[in-house]
Amino acid sequence: xxxxxxxxxxxxxxxxxxxxxxxxxxxxxxxxxxxxxxxxxxxxxxxxxxxxxxxxxxxxxxxxxxxxxxxxxxxxxxxxxxxxxxxxxxxxxxxxxxxxxxxxxxxxxxxxxxxxxxxxxxxxxxxxxxxxxxxxxxxxxxxxxxxxxxxxxxxxxxxxxxxxxxxxxxxxxxxxxxxxxxxxxxxxxxxxxxxxxxxxxxxxxxxxxxxxxxxxxxxxxxxxxxxxxxxxxxxxxxxxxxxxxxxxxxxxxxxxxxxxxxxxxxxxxxxxxxxxxxxxxxxxxxxxxxxxxxxxxxxxxxxxxxxxxxxxxxxxxxxxxxxxxxxxxx
Amino acid sequence: xxxxxxxxxxxxxxxxxxxxxxxxxxxxxxxxxxxxxxxxxxxxxxxxxxxxxxxxxxxxxxxxxxxxxxxxxxxxxxxxxxxxxxxxxxxxxxxxxxxxxxxxxxxxxxxxxxxxxxxxxxxxxxxxxxxxxxxxxxxxxxxxxxxxxxxxxxxxxxxxxxxxxxxxxxxxxxxxxxxxxxxxxxxxxxxxxxxxxxxxxxxxxxxxxxxxxxxxxxxxxxxxxxxxxxxxxxxxxxxxxxxxxxxxxxxxxxxxxxxxxxxxxxxxxxxxxxxxxxxxxxxxxxxxxxxxxxxxxxxxxxxxxxxxxxxxxxxxxxxxxxxxxxxxxx
Numbered sequence: 001x002x003x004x005x006x007x008x009x010x011x012x013x014x015x016x017x018x019x020x021x022x023x024x025x026x027x028x029x030x031x032x033x034x035x036x037x038x039x040x041x042x043x044x045x046x047x048x049x050x051x052x053x054x055x056x057x058x059x060x061x062x063x064x065x066x067x068x069x070x071x072x073x074x075x076x077x078x079x080x081x082x083x084x085x086x087x088x089x090x091x092x093x094x095x096x097x098x099x100x101x102x103x104x105x106x107x108x109x110x111x112x113x114x115x116x117x118x119x120x121x122x123x124x125x126x127x128x129x130x131x132x133x134x135x136x137x138x139x140x141x142x143x144x145x146x147x148x149x150x151x152x153x154x155x156x157x158x159x160x161x162x163x164x165x166x167x168x169x170x171x172x173x174x175x176x177x178x179x180x181x182x183x184x185x186x187x188x189x190x191x192x193x194x195x196x197x198x199x200x201x202x203x204x205x206x207x208x209x210x211x212x213x214x215x216x217x218x219x220x221x222x223x224x225x226x227x228x229x230x231x232x233x234x235x236x237x238x239x240x241x242x243x244x245x246x247x248x249x250x251x252x253x254x255x256x257x258x259x260x261x262x263x264x265x266x267x268x269x270x271x272x273x274x275x276x277x278x279x280x281x282x283x284x285x286x287x288x289x290x291x292x293x294x295x296x297x298x299x300x301x302x303x304x305x306x307x308x309x310x311x312x313x314x315x316x317x318x319x320x321x322x323x324x325x326x327x328x329x330x
Numbered sequence: 331x332x333x334x335x336x337x338x339x340x341x342x343x344x345x346x347x348x349x350x351x352x353x354x355x356x357x358x359x360x361x362x363x364x365x366x367x368x369x370x371x372x373x374x375x376x377x378x379x380x381x382x383x384x385x386x387x388x389x390x391x392x393x394x395x396x397x398x399x400x401x402x403x404x405x406x407x408x409x410x411x412x413x414x415x416x417x418x419x420x421x422x423x424x425x426x427x428x429x430x431x432x433x434x435x436x437x438x439x440x441x442x443x444x445x446x447x448x449x450x451x452x453x454x455x456x457x458x459x460x461x462x463x464x465x466x467x468x469x470x471x472x473x474x475x476x477x478x479x480x481x482x483x484x485x486x487x488x489x490x491x492x493x494x495x496x497x498x499x500x501x502x503x504x505x506x507x508x509x510x511x512x513x514x515x516x517x518x519x520x521x522x523x524x525x526x527x528x529x530x531x532x533x534x535x536x537x538x539x540x541x542x543x544x545x546x547x548x549x550x551x552x553x554x555x556x557x558x559x560x561x562x563x564x565x566x567x568x569x570x571x572x573x574x575x576x577x578x579x580x581x582x583x584x585x586x587x588x589x590x591x592x593x594x595x596x597x598x599x600x601x602x603x604x605x606x607x608x609x610x611x612x613x614x615x616x617x618x619x620x621x622x623x624x625x626x627x628x629x630x631x632x633x634x635x636x637x638x639x640x641x642x643x644x645x646x647x648x649x650x651x652x653x654x655x656x657x658x659x660x
Contacts, residue, residue: 002521002538004596004632006560011599014561018598021605022620057594077595191332208332230336231344261591263627264387265407266334268348269341275351290352292622297593298630302334327657 001200008197012054012076023324034089035061036071046164046173047093050102052109053078059294062325068161077196078218080108086116098126098170102156104149105133128170130177134186136245137214137222148216151255151305152184154293162319185246187238188303190215194296217296235273238304253287253307260295270302287317331530338527342384342406353654364419365391366401376494376503377423380432382439383408389624392655398491407526408548410438416446428456428500432486434479435463458500460507462486464516466575467544467552478546481585481635482514484623492649515576517568518633520545524626547626565603568634583617583637590625600632617647
């Protein structure tokens with residue numbers, strides 16, 4: 001295992017200290033392991049909390065800030081955050097208007113966020129939750145009942161974050177999050193495995209000419225193993241899987257996301273293939289992201305996430321955002 | 331070789347098509363291989379042109395936009411852009427106030443930018459150039475006479491870009507670029523090699539417990555090979571090499587840059603170590619970047635770049651920027 005770390009068990013705490021030092025716009029509670037905006041909650045605004053195992057950076061801590069999340073709860077690498085941690089973050093961002101949990105569909109995450117929501121209710125904090133389950137590759141998997149939650153999480157966090165900033169109430173924010181999730185689908189491909197620091201060895205193996213089609217963000221098995229083919233062919237496999245599940249038409253938001261170990265130049269090669277596929281199928285890409293947004297440590301590979309836009313979703317996507325990993329103002 | 335590409339010789343063109351499709355704010359001339367702002371040059375503004383081999387993305391194309399570059403000239407992977415290409419970009423962005431070339435110190439880049447500058451003079455375009463040579467690891471190397479140009483390129487492009495936006499003339503912009511370069515130093519470390527698509531195999535080899543200290547952005551040898559040690563120890567080696575060359579004090583801008591294959595969580599572990607080293611040495615980090623800004627394909631490792639700030643440099647660093655890879659407004 002070759003990693004820029006001090007000790008395998010200290011990675012999360014060291015990284016959180018690094019996040020605190022790098023981003024004055026964030027407040028990092030290292031002891032309780034959550035990240036909030038430095039300014040604290042804003043009265044009248046619904047609080048948005050997400051979280052999950054670490055190793056997917058910049059998700060979720062990199063998306064805390066104006067126009068996106070109020071708090072992120074990072075678990076140990078590829079391990080769910082615990083209920084007390086989520087509860088503490090939930091209480092920290094509640095400004096009286098309730099808190100929305102954005103939860104990726106992994107069994108541990110779902111259970112622990114649910115427990116935290118129940119504990120929060122005991123403290124009179126209203127909590128709603130949105131379950132993200134956009135990955136079309138498989139039904140049920142190593143750590144999931146149903147579909148896995150992957151790239152659409154970024155879309156839900158951005159779009160609901162904008163709505164919350166504009167004053168959406170808890171029920172509206174929850175409904176919007178569900179709408180974004182329902183209109184989004186993802187498919188991922190791995191070229192290499194990745195190594196959890198505490199495990200010290202790769203989570204799976206791939207032969208030199210082999211790829212995992214439909215891989216999960218922890219390296220969970222996908223649909224099938226295939227031979228390494230061209231970026232165009234891989235893109236077509238991913239988009240056809242998405243299109244078969246949710247026919248694509250109209251205007252879409254597309255994310256070509258790097259898994260952590262793939263050079264940006266290759267992600268642009270994939271985006272070119274996506275753009276050509278969409279044109280050939282009469283679909284218009286009107287918004288896009290190309291880069292590392294929801295990663296799997298140093299895994300080589302990419303995922304493609306597509307959201308069928310509406311005018312409202314486009315407007316919320318375009319709304320100003322100011323976080324470490326996503327930042328713009330229009 | 332496992333890469334998300336179509337054919338090794340087509341990577342640059344495919345990627346440029348992807349950049350064009352992803353970024354409406356850019357204008358990509360795929361035939362002549364340069365990227366400019368979609369809006370064209372602005373009268374009265376000095377044009378900023380940089381370039382170099384591809385494989386270092388987001389450098390340079392990802393830094394084209396308001397407050398930073400006017401054009402980028404990508405060569406083939408790890409190969410200098412050619413004079414005609416640089417000349418075409420130079421002419422495309424000249425608005426009568428001259429053009430500043432920002433050149434990393436590699437022999438091919440230096441020669442080709444110089445030839446382009448001479449050809450531009452024949453067309454009555456005034457050109458000045460700034461040579462970036464911030465890497466303290468080695469004097470002379472595989473592709474360099476003198477020191478290599480690495481991370482400080484990002485600082486020069488951002489800070490001079492802001493000044494040019496505010497109306498600095500050509501001589502002032504060139505002097506400022508030299509000042510930023512003189513106040514900046516870098517040191518890089520590789521944990522794994524990387525593979526140029528056209529070569530098909532890694533450019534060098536490292537044993538499972540070995541790292542290259544002072545590596546170049548093309549995998550050129552550094553000072554020495556060492557055993558893999560902790561992030562704290564690697565950070566201390568890098569910062570002591572920088573500090574020995576340019577004593578650090580006052581306020582600094584620090585970039586912890588990923589080489590392309592290192593997870594963001596590890597870069598934050600390194601940033602934590604940098605912050606603690608700086609505190610122990612009485613140096614204040616007042617601005618920072620953590621992420622992949624000047625990469626070496628899928629190489630695992632990182633580089634640390636430090637710039638000793640002045641109030642003017644801080645103000646220019648903070649000035650609004652709107653490019654694919656760096657974006658903020660204050």
